[in-house]
Amino acid sequence: MIQCEQLAKNFGSHKALQNITCAIESEKIVGIIGRNGAGKSTLLHILAGYLQPTRGTCHVFGEKPFNNIQTAANTIMIDDRLSFSNYLTLEEILGMGADFYPNWQGELAFRLLDYARLAKKAKHEQLSKGQLATFNLIYGLASRCALTILDEPMNGMDEAIRNDFYRAILKEYIAFPRTILIASHHLQEMESILEEILLINEGVVIAHAPIDELKQQLISLTGPSHALAPILADSIIYTKKEIAGMTTVVVEASKLFIQEDVLQKKGITTAHLSTSDVCMYLTSSEGSDIDAVFD
Numbered sequence: 156m157i158q159c160e161q162l163a164k165n166f167g168s169h170k171a172l173q174n175i176t177c178a179i180e181s182e183k184i185v186g187i188i189g190r191n192g193a194g195k196s197t198l199l200h201i202l203a204g205y206l207q208p209t210r211g212t213c214h215v216f217g218e219k220p221f222n223n224i225q226t227a228a229n230t231i232m233i234d235d236r237l238s239f240s241n242y243l244t245l246e247e248i249l250g251m252g253a254d255f256y257p258n259w260q261g262e263l264a265f266r267l268l269d270y271a272r273l274a275k276k277a278k279h280e281q282l283s284k285g286q287l288a289t290f291n292l293i294y295g296l297a298s299r300c301a302l303t304i305l306d307e308p309m310n311g312m313d314e315a316i317r318n319d320f321y322r323a324i325l326k327e328y329i330a331f332p333r334t335i336l337i338a339s340h341h342l343q344e345m346e347s348i349l350e351e352i353l354l355i356n357e358g359v360v361i362a363h364a365p366i367d368e369l370k371q372q373l374i375s376l377t378g379p380s381h382a383l384a385p386i387l388a389d390s391i392i393y394t395k396k397e398i399a400g401m402t403t404v405v406v407e408a409s410k411l412f413i414q415e416d417v418l419q420k421k422g423i424t425t426a427h428l429s430t431s432d433v434c435m436y437l438t439s440s441e442g443s444d445i446d447a448v449f450d
């Protein structure tokens with residue numbers, strides 16, 4: 156469905172994407188994860204055909220997506236910039252969906268509209284931030300596009316409606332499988348619907364793996380500082396905290412060439428991290444510590 160090779164995008168002298176190489180199969184739900192400014196939206200705009208890459212290649216449905224009719228016909232991009240005519244009511248916007256999207260699910264759209272208690276006669280521009288996000292997401296799901304791109308779709312939604320709509324995304328995906336890319340900072344709450352994660356940092360893909368695999372990349376060790384020091388000699392340490400002779404570190408699991416029972420004998424315990432923590436550590440800049448700002 157998607158193939159990017161050494162994709163780069165510059166805005167003037169700013170390198171928003173430096174080297175994106177990835178392949179995404181069809182009928183997958185993929186989380187596009189990364190810190191603020193990592194390049195997620197830029198990548199999604201290129202995939203949707205809105206932006207032309209500066210270098211490298213990008214193929215969606217086997218073709219270059221920029222200004223491509225095939226991409227436009229089979230892709231929907233939902234973000235907070237999605238706008239509709241100020242003269243149209245929500246009801247009218249949903250009524251027109253069938254004119255643009257061959258698989259349009261009008262009935263579902265209206266049921267979701269009722270569920271979210273959005274007034275049919277309201278105008279798009281009159282909606283609150285959370286209502287706007289809810290309506291746009293309903294529109295995106297009802298379109299049933301082969302490539303559905305959701306850029307921070309839950310921005311402004313309250314927790315209850317967010318949880319409902321994660322479920323709605325999953326149910327819709329099961330009913331009509333398609334490729335859904337979701338860029339979001341709410342990884343913890345949405346990870347149950349994701350199959351894989353594309354982790355971007357400073358315009359570069361630093362991980363692309365199924366959730367369970369990504370989770371295994373890092374491990375936390377806690378034990379007496381003197382026992383941990385020799386074990387960590389060759390490890391990249393993502394975070395380290397030391398209190399009263401006990402140290403806790405997060406390191407790469409694959410670089411730890413020591414058995415669990417040996418660690419136990421040295422008084423060292425291991426713990427797995429959440430996916431969200433793994434992504435946070437993998438994308439943290441070296442030595443970054445907010446406390447240091449106040450020292």
Ligand SMILES: Nc1ncnc2c1ncn2[C@@H]1O[C@H](COP(=O)(O)OP(=O)(O)OP(=O)(O)O)[C@@H](O)[C@H]1O
Pocket residue numbers: 166169170171189190191192193194195196197198
């Ligand atoms: N049109 C533009 N002109 C200049 N710089 C831009 C433009 N669009 C994005 N950038 C810059 O490119 C970088 C990547 O932006 P992008 O919006 O892709 O990040 P993001 O990962 O989506 O961030 P966030 O999580 O904060 O939404 C940022 O440094 C941003 O300032």
